[in-house]
Structure formats: structure tokens, C-alpha cells
Amino acid sequence: MITHNLGYPRIGSKRELKRASEQYWAGTITKEELALVSRQIRTQNWKIQQNAGIELIPSNDFSLYDHVLDTSLMLGAIPERYHVLIDGISSKELDIYFAMARGVQKEGVDIVASEMTKWFDTNYHYIVPEFVKNQKFYRYSEKAIIEFEEAKQLGILTKPVLVGPVSYLLLGKEKEEGFSRIDLLDQLLPVYIDILQDLESRGATWVQLDEPFLVMDLTQKEREAFEVAYQKIRKALPHLKILLATYFECSGENIHTTVALPVDCIHLDLVRCPSQLSDILAIDSFVASEKFLSLGLVDGRNIWKNDFTKSLRFIENAVTVLGENRVLLAPSCSLLHSPCDLDLEKNEAVLSLEIKNWMAFAKQKLSEVVVLSKLSGASTFAEYTNQLLENQQAVESRKVSALIHRPAVKQRVASVQKADFSREKSFAERQAIQLKTLNLPLFPTTTIGSFPQTADVRQLRARYKKGEISHENYVKQIEDAIALSIEWQEEIGLDVLVHGEFERNDMVEYFGEQLSGYVFTQNGWVQSYGSRCVKPPVIYGDVERPVPMTVQWSTFAQSKTQKYVKGMLTGPITILQWSFVRDDQPRKDTAYQIALAIRDEVVDLEKEGIKIIQIDEPAIREGLPLRKANAEAYLNWAVNAFRLSASGVRNETQIHTHMCYSEFNDIIEHIAALDADVITIETSRSQMELLDAFAEFKYPNEIGPGVYDIHSPRVPSVTEMEILLKKALEVIPARNLWVNPDCGLKTRHWEETEKALKNMVAASENLRELHGSTQSVADYDGFSL
Known part of the structure; x- marks a missing residue:
């Protein structure tokens, strides 16, 4: 049973990225110094996941500001007002990047920032992609490639993470009338395919494409866009293993669209929607296929310990139908929405041991994924019995504690x-x-x-x-x-x-x-x-x-x-x-x-x-x-x-x-x-x-x-x-x-x-x-x- 993670907090366990970014904006550190802090955070994140026992570790989940903005630069979707930074005072990618995020007002250039809005139903904000009728896409930022190679140099073969092409378009906004952004798919896909082929040529065996819009209310045209996109991606990349990630809601009627897509693995958020496990296991075509199923069992958006007994029932149901070799275990979504490390909470006057014992942060959630994998294997169950007992005691004590009820x-x-x-x-x-x-x-x-x-x-x-x-x-x-x-x-x-x-x-x-x-x-x-x-x-x-x-x-x-x-x-x-x-x-x-x-x-x-x-x-x-x-x-x-x-x-x-x-x-x-x-x-x-x-x-x-x-x-x-x-x-x-x-x-x-x-x-x-x-x-x- 393979363990994997969808994404890790990018701020650093002690907010190192915040301090470095603000120092760079203030002009007190250089671009090279900011890059050094960024590399240190990425290295630490990869090592934490490796040491926890996660088998498929993500790359390109790090971002200096926002992963959707990263995607826009990767695809060359840079609004025209920022082109002066390409053609004029600067050709630096970082200048364009931060101008889109924060605006710029210097050296005779005065440009407003791009629009920002909430990432689905979270408190995370993303920079909204802007599209025009004759939008051109081309490879611009090589960030996804660079970070994959960076991890390789550390001896870690990662699973690159990209916002999926259809969700990327749907996250954006038309900035002129007379077209629908979903109509840009044909222009967009060649760039995605080129990037994916490059990653495969460099040794990537798995990639994760996040398509959270597959849990939203979709039109027929949007559903068809998913079919077209993934058929073309599969045709161009017949051997690359594609993990399609959905999260934050039930797939609902989209489950049939999702199952029919030519991908190798489907990730489901079973914290926000437990019922979709039985939904997908009831689809004969999925059961009969060779596709993997990723179970998102550890809550990526809250801080309470996982109920192992409950999670093991989900694993048992999936393994009974699909077999152990087709099941992956993971958090429900990216751990971007979780704090970094509970071990840093050392002041009992602030957080009592009783309440701390009920919690798990991002680092601890990785361990929960790995322990669940071990507990579900008959040969290793006895070795992890103590962890199961400790976990259940914490889960049960929270339910009855006198601290809770007034x-x-x-x-x-x-x-x-x-x-x-x-x-x-x-x-x-x-x-x-x-x-x-x-x-x-x-x-x-x-x-x-x-x-x-x-x-x-x-x-x-x-x-x-x-x-x-x-x-x-x-x-x-x-x-x-x-x-x-x-x-x-x-x-x-x-x-x-x-x-x-x-x-x-x-x-x-x-x-x-x-x-x-x-x-x-x-x-x-x-x-x-x-x-x-x-x-x-x-x-x-x-x-x-x-x-x-x-x-x-x-x-x-x-x-x-x-x-x-x-x-x-x-x-x-x-x-x-x-x-x-x-x-x-x-x-x-x-x-x-x-x-x-x-x-x-x-x-x-x-x-x-x-x-x-x-x-x-x-x-x-x-x-x-x-x-x-x-x-x-x-x-x-x-x-x-x-x-x-x-x-x-x-x-x-x-x-x-x-x-x-x-x-x-x-x-x-x-x-x-x-x-x-x-x-x-x-x-x-x-x-x-x-x-x-x-x-x-x-x-x-x-x-x-x-x-x-x-x-x-x-x-x-x-x-x-x-x-x-x-x-x-x-x-x-x-x-x-x-x-x-x-x-x-x-x-x-x-x-x-x-x-x-x-x-x-x-x-x-x-x-x-x-x-x-x-x-x-x-x-x-x-x-x-």
C-alpha cells in the first residue's frame, strides 16, 4: 500500500519564508538570499516527508507567493500590463511574479496587482488568472522542472504537482467579452503536455494533477473539457503515471466523469465526503480497471488526531474490493492548510498537555498516514498496536473531557x-x-x-x-x-x-x-x-x-x-x-x-x-x-x-x-x-x-x-x-x-x-x-x- 502526500506547508516551520520575502521586498536581502531560504525550506520539507516514510513525496508544491500564480507564469499567462517588465525596465521573472501579486510602483512604472480571491472554501487566497479572447500560452517559468531536479540531487524522486489544466482555466476570469475561458483549452494543452514530457524525460514516474473543480457543479461543456484534456494528455504520455487529485467535497454526479478519465489514480477526500468511497467502489468499470484509488483519510484542514479505527474501516473496505496493491493512503488534501509541527508547541501554559494530546499538525499527519498503512498490513499490525491504542485513547478522551462541555x-x-x-x-x-x-x-x-x-x-x-x-x-x-x-x-x-x-x-x-x-x-x-x-x-x-x-x-x-x-x-x-x-x-x-x-x-x-x-x-x-x-x-x-x-x-x-x-x-x-x-x-x-x-x-x-x-x-x-x-x-x-x-x-x-x-x-x-x-x-x- 503506497503512502503519498498532496502538498506540504511552504512557509517554513518558523515562518522563514515570510521573513525572507518581506526582507526582499524591502530591499534588505538579495534575490539570491531569498532563493537560498527557499531552497532550505524545500529541502527541509522533503527530508521531513522522507523521514516520516512517505513514498511519493510532492515537488512544485512550494511557492514564493501562490501556486496558481506559479502556474500562470509557467504557462506564460502574463497580462499585457506587465509586459513592460518583460520588454522594458526588467526581464527578471521574479519582478514580474511579485508585480502580478502585489503591484509595482517604481522607476516610472505604476501597475496594479492582479485580482485575488479565496481558494474554494478555505482562507487561502490565490491570484486570479486573467484571460483574453486570443490568449497565447507558452513555457515561461521553469519552476516545476527546477524543483524536480533539485529534489533529485538530494536523492529524492518526487511526484511533481501541477494545477490541472481544466481547473486552471476555471480558476481564472475572462477580461474581455465574446469568449469562454474553457474555450482556451486547445491552446493551453500543448504547453502542459510539453512540460509533462520534459518531467518524464528527467525521470518522473508519477505526476499529480490537481483538479478540484471535479467536486463542483459543472456544465456539460466543462465535463467534456475534462474528457478532451485527459485523452490528449494520455495519448501524448502513455507511460507516465497520472494521479488525479480531487478534494474539499463530494464528486457527486462528476464521479462517473472522473472514473472514465484515462488516468492511473484517483484521489478522493474522504474527510469532507466519506460516502464517495462506496460510490466509486460501486462503479463496476472502475473496479474492473487497473486504476489505483487514493484514500484521503487524514484531515488536511483541521488539527485533530485521526480516528484510526474509523480510517481502518475505510481501508478495509477499499482493499476488500480492489486489493492492497491498488490502494494509496494520503491526507485529504494538501497540508498547506495545516500548521507545520506540533513538536514546536513546548509551552504547557499556552497549550496544555491534555489538549495537545488531541492534536496533529502537518508533520504528525504524515506519521498518521504511514501508521495507517502499517496497521492495515497483517504482518506489521502487532508492531503498531501501541500507536493504535494511544491514538484511540486520545480520540475518546476528547469526546468526554470536562473541559469541553458547559x-x-x-x-x-x-x-x-x-x-x-x-x-x-x-x-x-x-x-x-x-x-x-x-x-x-x-x-x-x-x-x-x-x-x-x-x-x-x-x-x-x-x-x-x-x-x-x-x-x-x-x-x-x-x-x-x-x-x-x-x-x-x-x-x-x-x-x-x-x-x-x-x-x-x-x-x-x-x-x-x-x-x-x-x-x-x-x-x-x-x-x-x-x-x-x-x-x-x-x-x-x-x-x-x-x-x-x-x-x-x-x-x-x-x-x-x-x-x-x-x-x-x-x-x-x-x-x-x-x-x-x-x-x-x-x-x-x-x-x-x-x-x-x-x-x-x-x-x-x-x-x-x-x-x-x-x-x-x-x-x-x-x-x-x-x-x-x-x-x-x-x-x-x-x-x-x-x-x-x-x-x-x-x-x-x-x-x-x-x-x-x-x-x-x-x-x-x-x-x-x-x-x-x-x-x-x-x-x-x-x-x-x-x-x-x-x-x-x-x-x-x-x-x-x-x-x-x-x-x-x-x-x-x-x-x-x-x-x-x-x-x-x-x-x-x-x-x-x-x-x-x-x-x-x-x-x-x-x-x-x-x-x-x-x-x-x-x-x-x-x-x-x-x-x-x-x-x-x-x-x-x-x-x-
Whole structure:
């Protein structure tokens, strides 16, 4: 029985890649030094997998920023605006790569970054491929070849991993009308085939082609595209073993398409969809074939130990039908979504031994795959009996531990009434009240919440956690930072202010630290995008709020100004989605527990005089099931969780929410059902395209479409922002339009933040002048320019 892995975390066990990338962008290390760190991480990853006993080890799963962006460069799919970097100031592949990821603004060149969105239902972001009607593909980046050869030099024959050709096209976006991106398949396939032939000529015996779209709702044309693609690949490469990887959902009706493809092995995610094992074993043509079946049994997206007894039943069922030689064992998906190594968690005061014993990170998950392989073999079973017993004891102890269950919390959720999900009055009635109460100017300016987290701020929090400074000293220094930020916001002319979130390490971790039922890690980092890593807290038990979490900071900030300061909270669905969540109860129940905790905070903020409260929900789209048939149930309880958190306040209190990097077309009714008074969204990279869904739906509430991209260091001009605002005014009534960045400014530097926000305020003021109005939005009835 062959063991293999679909992909390993690329950030380094101690976030070495993050530090090296940011140093390279800052100009403090060279390209060669960045390459050295990258090679060291890849070597370490390959050795870890080799030492664990994994037989088919992946290569090309490493990335400096994003594997979809890697694929675009591999295929020469470089949008025209970046060609100046090829033909002009530079011919360096790395310059083009990072320009597509982050934008570029230097040496007379000013180019916006490519659009970024979520990778299926994860918190990982990928760079969206851009296609035009006469798109040309050609071999450009040799990364996949280079890394395969690099591993060979270490004596490791890897299984190169590529995003499959059909999924690559479906991950992209048409940038002009009159064609479908799937029609580009004929131009794309020769490049794929050329690369695969090169890998085979260099000694590759297996390749892994990831086709996650085979778990999505597909059109007949898309299904046919898979058939055409793999028939041509097989014809050109009759001897290369192809492992086709699907994950994150059930294959559903696509299982027959998948089974019919001329590949050597099919990987199924049996964590997210256990039933598809019986589905594929019931297909006579598959059983009668010689194809391998890869069982994705170890959860690549959560941190709990594998239930060996349960997994062994799946293995037994597969082996009984197919025989041991046709079964492969693997994690459910790439371990990109898991922290690196549980062995790095050495502080029992942070993570107790009892709870740590319930967990497995990426390195430990590799061992679980290997142990499952050994346990399923009769000749070696006795040798691994102790591991089985230890595993089952850990799995069973988590189910019954007194740490997990709080009867009062469960009772509170059970007692929630229908009225708890709704505000007293409709939005139209609330808006009339809020316009007069708040008396804001037309096109009010604000930010999404956080300001740059300087090294001084991070060091202050670290010193406080280590006990090096007193609580009083810490509070004083945070208050000083807040006071300065309030003064600065007033100086540049923002209308609705924020306190800056200097006390927060992360928008989810900060709240998790103050809620019961949570535990934390020291090194449980996971990549979100590029160099941005998050350390998801762990929900292991029932959740409640013992004490107020943000009231102290928000009320202090409000005391420093006559302008309104927003209370800043993270919403229940985002806290749920961006945590590692317990799997012993429905996610809905956990979401409602969190919602009630946030509701308590919202009510307390209002009592202390905070008139505007933002409850961020950037992850609500992310949690959407990949199959439409499963979406409605999730959306109903997700919307209800937000409404439960927000509906305890008076009509005068304005509730904001924020969402970023999401497509809204298919869920716009549910976005409206959130009933937030103001929604702020990411729109700058898409040039306001995301507003189309709101316009077609005639979204009634107020909207703040982001007018500049905070994930890029470039500073957009006043004119650039005005153009975007005028586009927004084509579909949004003027009285409903807010002006703000795409997202929080935590990852930016102060210099670029100041320039960008000053330009944003100027753009808003220019728009007011064009309307011939500096009056209150409450007195303005115009629709657009």
C-alpha cells in the first residue's frame, strides 16, 4: 500500500519564508538570499516527508507567493500590463511574479496587482488568472522542472504537482467579452503536455494533477473539457503515471466523469465526503480497471488526531474490493492548510498537555498516514498496536473531557427566540433615523479598522505577554497609540474614525483569547496569502464571553474626539471559519455560541455610547458549501448567526459589516438578509466589477466599495480613486455610498498609508464638490453624477 502526500506547508516551520520575502521586498536581502531560504525550506520539507516514510513525496508544491500564480507564469499567462517588465525596465521573472501579486510602483512604472480571491472554501487566497479572447500560452517559468531536479540531487524522486489544466482555466476570469475561458483549452494543452514530457524525460514516474473543480457543479461543456484534456494528455504520455487529485467535497454526479478519465489514480477526500468511497467502489468499470484509488483519510484542514479505527474501516473496505496493491493512503488534501509541527508547541501554559494530546499538525499527519498503512498490513499490525491504542485513547478522551462541555452555554443557545434575530425596525426606517442622528457628510470616509502594526507595537504586545512590563504601563502605551491615531485621522479629515486595533495580534485570535472554549498555539501558523500568515485559535469546547473584550479601547478612543469612532468586532462566522473548530457538534451550534458572545459585546459598546459598530464577516462567503444543493442550509444559519450578534441594539445604532475577496452574485440575497446598515467590500482589484451583483439585485442598504487595494504597497492617485467612485455612483445612490479602502491597514507601512488615505479623502471631497454639495447626506436626495 503506497503512502503519498498532496502538498506540504511552504512557509517554513518558523515562518522563514515570510521573513525572507518581506526582507526582499524591502530591499534588505538579495534575490539570491531569498532563493537560498527557499531552497532550505524545500529541502527541509522533503527530508521531513522522507523521514516520516512517505513514498511519493510532492515537488512544485512550494511557492514564493501562490501556486496558481506559479502556474500562470509557467504557462506564460502574463497580462499585457506587465509586459513592460518583460520588454522594458526588467526581464527578471521574479519582478514580474511579485508585480502580478502585489503591484509595482517604481522607476516610472505604476501597475496594479492582479485580482485575488479565496481558494474554494478555505482562507487561502490565490491570484486570479486573467484571460483574453486570443490568449497565447507558452513555457515561461521553469519552476516545476527546477524543483524536480533539485529534489533529485538530494536523492529524492518526487511526484511533481501541477494545477490541472481544466481547473486552471476555471480558476481564472475572462477580461474581455465574446469568449469562454474553457474555450482556451486547445491552446493551453500543448504547453502542459510539453512540460509533462520534459518531467518524464528527467525521470518522473508519477505526476499529480490537481483538479478540484471535479467536486463542483459543472456544465456539460466543462465535463467534456475534462474528457478532451485527459485523452490528449494520455495519448501524448502513455507511460507516465497520472494521479488525479480531487478534494474539499463530494464528486457527486462528476464521479462517473472522473472514473472514465484515462488516468492511473484517483484521489478522493474522504474527510469532507466519506460516502464517495462506496460510490466509486460501486462503479463496476472502475473496479474492473487497473486504476489505483487514493484514500484521503487524514484531515488536511483541521488539527485533530485521526480516528484510526474509523480510517481502518475505510481501508478495509477499499482493499476488500480492489486489493492492497491498488490502494494509496494520503491526507485529504494538501497540508498547506495545516500548521507545520506540533513538536514546536513546548509551552504547557499556552497549550496544555491534555489538549495537545488531541492534536496533529502537518508533520504528525504524515506519521498518521504511514501508521495507517502499517496497521492495515497483517504482518506489521502487532508492531503498531501501541500507536493504535494511544491514538484511540486520545480520540475518546476528547469526546468526554470536562473541559469541553458547559451546560449553561448550551442552554442559552437552546433558549434563543425568533425575535433575537431581528432589529426592531426595517432598514429604510433605521436609515432615516440614523441619517439625522449621525448627521454625516455626503460620501463619508472611513477605514476598515486596523492601522499599521509597527515593530514597536508588536514588541510592546510581546513584552506584555512575557510579563516584562506591567499592565498599567501596557495600557498607557496602547492608549497613547490610540490617541495619536485619533488625532492623525482628524488632521487628514476622515469622517468616521477607528481606534487602530494596536492591542490586537489578529482579528480572530484576539477575540479567541478572551472567550472560553478556546486554546492557542505558539507556532501554529498557516499561510493566508503571500507572506501573510495567520495563527488560527482552536475551538475545543463550548464558547462564551466571560468579560467585555473591546469596550475599554473603544470608549477611550471615543473620549478623544467629537467625531464618531467605530466599535470594531469580528463576526461569528469569521471567528468560526478562521479557527480550527471542534468536530464533535454541528458547526451551526458553535456559530450560535460565538454569536451570543459577540451580541453581549455589541450591547455593551452601545451602552457605553458607541454609535457605530462594525462586525466584520469576511469569511461568510468562504464557508459556503461548494455544491449549490448544500448552500441554502449553511447560508440560513450563517445569516442568522450574524443577525443574532447584531440585533440587540437600538435603531439609532448603525451596524457595519465588512467582506473581502468574495464573489457575491450567487449569495446576494443572503448578503442583503444580514440586514447590516452599511457593508464595506473589496472592489478595487476588480475595478468595481463586484458591484454588479449589488446593482442587479438593487441592494437597498449603504455600501462602501473599496477604492484602493491595501494588499499592495502602491499608492493610488486621487484621480484613480475618483474614477472608481464614479463607477460606483453609476449603480449606488449617492446617499448610500461610503468611501473606504478595501480592507484593514495592519500589514501596510505608515508612509504609504498616510499618502493613500489623504488621496482617498481628497477624492471624496472632490466628489462632494462635483455634486455641488457639502451638506449632510441626510439632506441629499440625488442618485448619481
